[in-house]
Amino acid sequence: MAPLARTGNLEWLRAASRYHSTVQPHLSLSYHQMVSFYHPRYRSLVPSRSGKLMQEHFLWEHVSDDDVGTFLDELDSVIRADLPGTSFDWQAAAMDIVTFWADRIAQIQNLLEAVNSTSNLTHIVTTVQQLSYSPLDPFIAYGEALNASGHEIVFNVRSSPMIVRGTITPNTTALERCTYSATEFLTEPELQILMTNSEHILKTSMETILERICNDFGILFAESTDLTDSVSYPTYISAWNSRINSLMKWLEWSSWLRCEEVCDLDSVCSMPVWPIAWSGGPFGRPGRDSDLNLLQPTCRRLTI
Structure with missing residues (x-):
């Protein structure tokens, strides 16, 4: 990849480290219409999460067909109803x-x-x-x-x-x-x-x-x-x-989750994020062949 083209990857990493836990300020999510597989009604997923870290929660391997159908029905109902909610942030x-x-x-x-x-x-x-x-x-x-x-x-x-x-x-x-x-x-x-x-x-x-x-x-x-x-x-x-x-x-x-050291000005404090963490790196697949302790933020240089 040409050097100038590679700068796109660096900007992607900069953005990922900035908005990893909060939405961008100009976006407003409709939480009153939120649907989530963490809802207790989806019983097929409870055993697979019990006693495990969130990074070990895999939806696609454990959810039942019935729970998928219930989720899609709930999503369709929320979209069709379009209720105003309380406007609470x-x-x-x-x-x-x-x-x-x-x-x-x-x-x-x-x-x-x-x-x-x-x-x-x-x-x-x-x-x-x-x-x-x-x-x-x-x-x-x-x-x-x-x-x-x-x-x-x-x-x-x-x-x-x-x-x-x-x-x-x-x-x-x-x-x-x-x-x-x-x-x-x-x-x-x-x-x-x-x-x-x-x-x-x-x-x-x-x-x-x-x-x-x-x-x-x-x-x-x-x-x-x-x-x-x-x-x-x-x-x-x-x-x-x-x-x-x-x-x-x-x-x-x-x-x-924070970097122990103060990052230099040419670096950002970033979690191992996909696809960097699991592509050609030491992390493996989280929850399977990886050391979960390695999934910690580190200072990453933004240089070509």
């Missing part, structure tokens, strides 16, 4: 959740991974308490139960009902308020009428994600607050590390 809401939580989760993980025999365990426990408390702080009902334990503050103490726009708010726990922090307003009757089936799935997905995160942070805060026996510090710190690593593996957010 689902992408922005999802990215807001990631932006709020990703660095906090990674910070705790980095702290716990670095613990060794010379670490000040009292400082580690105090830091975990502070880092887990900060994102939960907006949801804690102060003054509702004086001298409550850390566990009670998050999981048991309920807020007093209030009248908001003529409606009495439920007396919820901090965990519940955290879980529904991104979607609670969608319970308004006028919005419920407008919500499409796709939006109900998106709402449930966000609440499922936040329930897991809020619960894990609640446990870290409760245990680090209520822990008084310093002899138990190593056991709890090890359990917290396992909990956070399990959470990160479950979420698999792309925001944690």
